[in-house]
Amino acid sequence: QANWAEEHPENPSGGKFAATWDVITGKTELPGNNSQWYFEASRPILNGEADTPIAEFPYFTFLYGDMHPHMLTMLYYALAFGWMLSLLIYPINRMKWPERILSLCIAAVVFGSFSASHTWDFYPFLGLAVITLGWSIWQTKPGPTKATVLVIASFVVAFVGLAVAFYSPFTHWFKTEYMSIILWTGAKTPLGDYLIVFGLSMFIVISLLVKESLGDLKRAYRKWPDFKTLTKILVLISLVLIYLVSSLIWKSNYQVLRLGLFILIGLGYQVFFRRGQSKLQMLTWILFSIGFLLTLLVEFVVLKGDVGRSNMVFRMYIEAWFYFGISSALALTLLLAGIKKWPQWASIPWIIVLALLVIGSLSYPYLATGERIADRWPNITNPPKTLDGAAFMLGEADASAPAIYDDEGKPLNISRDYEAIKFMQDNVSGSPVIIEGNTVEYKWGSRFSVQTGLPSVIGWNWHTRQHNSLLDGAWITKRIDEVANFYNTIDLEAARKFIAKYNVEYIVVGDLERARYNPEGLTKFQNLVMDGSLAIVFGDNTENTTTIYKVTTK
Template structure:
């Protein structure tokens, strides 16, 4: 809305000039044909009809272009037509700005580049996609993340520019009409902003209430703040997130480098992988489906890693667990409520019993233990 409004506003005078030039050209063409051939009034009328036919042919060509697009992306035209028009407007204004070499040419050219790239990505995704994975979903999802960021940056600058230019122009003509249009535009923008703000503000809170037990976290930029005082409901048993938060904070404060950690692997969309996510430390295996998507030819290896993680936690054979820890170069073992819920009690108990000569307990609370693998032993 903001991007389109700005570029249309920039071109409104030019579009008016083009329209007037087309009318002048049509009239002059008809007059020249009539005078050159010594035509009778009836012939003049024929010439006018001929000009009309020419314009009709142009309209027919545009209609055919729309029909071709409709066949490819649906009779609403999908997003191709709209995005293509936006690219055209952006290119025209960008070229005009470069040609004028004004004081703000560099800024406008850069913003036009961002906005143009966003809309060209939109058009391109209707023709090109990554095959073999959930149709177009992942292509659209991954690329539109970039599209929305590019559009957001461009919109922020162009919104300021719209009001800035309006403040310095102060045109004398059509004051009343311009005032009404401005009021309508500001009203529409306000409605859009308020509507777009509903989900981030209210939807996030409802999502937290639905997924977690405990007080809803106040609005904050801390992405881990929701863990404090919150319980996660898992099919295998509840998990106190604050206990995990303490263990994660310790790892972030005390671990140097990128040692590999061992933690529970769970079905998708659950609490598995939380230590790796919030510390940035690599784990033996992460989200199964994502790992398989990104390493399609190595899917059996992903399955083996998941099986080996379960074996390390469940086996009662210390030598088997040690062999696998060494195989994956694990340097820290994380035992929280999630691991205790998902794996066998006897297997979990060995970390503080038969494996104690090979592990150093470096962090311990009632619910979380972190062990460092003693590579010397």
């Protein structure tokens, strides 16, 4: 931009467009580090402030590649939406009994799985399934109103009962402190930040909402002189109340809710009062309403005991993306189908705004994908090109330089861990307990349990505390201290007792353990090999390798 301003003093503002074009065409690189252009997009709300929550979205989830439950359950989203769509096409009460039973059982397996895999999804999806199930039956009118309600109730009870029953062994034994919500008193989402996240979907659906409501508003305006005086007074009072409430909401810093108030009024009218709508329209309103309510929910409540509202926003937003994505796609179909009937003064500006929003949205996958690929291990210029997600540990593809991890000033050659991890993946069966060095969060600790999935004596500190939230945190601290004592002690008998206590089968000693624990304590493992308590199954017990010991006697 600066160069453009120097070369074209008559039009310095053109630098923004020229610089943007140079980036798009590859003539220049984006300023800043690589992660800024893909990672920061997941923190657009109150960016850089104390209450900045995570606002992850599906493309970022897969681009970042963090194997969390919210990623794994996305496949089940597709199954859940597919089942609900099938009901709209072929209502369950029109099926034969074997088909009904099979359909309910399949749905219960899919929707019930959220209770075990990603609890945040369970109640919203269960509620949507109940709405879809009831609505699909209601549309067929199998009998008088009372009989129809009984039919709906019977199917709903059967579906919910099966969904809960199928996963009751898990829910019965899984206990956590995170079972309640409290009011959120921290910073609220600015409207501008909210629109950065959901602006495209909001524009499309609100456009359809305005289009569908405009005709009714015009008719009401024409009939206004014929309304009774009392009706006019009630309408005016309602409008004044809406204005006062929206002003109060804005002054209370609930900016998103002020916009939401008008949207919810419009959605409520479309869903509950407007007649003659197609199934496609109703599906659009319902999906968008649920997604929108989820995003409003995080402005008021937060999970008790959690870290701020990061997880609350993160989980609700990632789910809302799917509701918004499907509903906005349906809305866009409905809008484009009738756009030829719009006057040009409305259609042309609308298309221009839509195009700009689409281009802006597509700029992220276009720019961020390359930046994510380029965001490699420090000082590694030519990493291996492979689908192996652990290959970053190898360093340069030609093995000219290993990947080095700076552990508080101590260099760790993590390429040695790569070979040891691959050995365990290829040769260890079942779920034997391992022990490895432990560190604070976001360090190199727990790398074997992370990469192999094997249980370790102690895992990631904060996650372990979350998963055992009903326990006193001192238990976790004690376990971490025990791991350190195990590696540091020179007492062979104390080491044997620790191994027996936690049923340890494999012991890891690599650069991390050599950097964090006493050398004298690590020498005991060779003594335990000599007396037959341990056997070396990988490595050579030198500083040139990561050594894996297998427990032979306990």
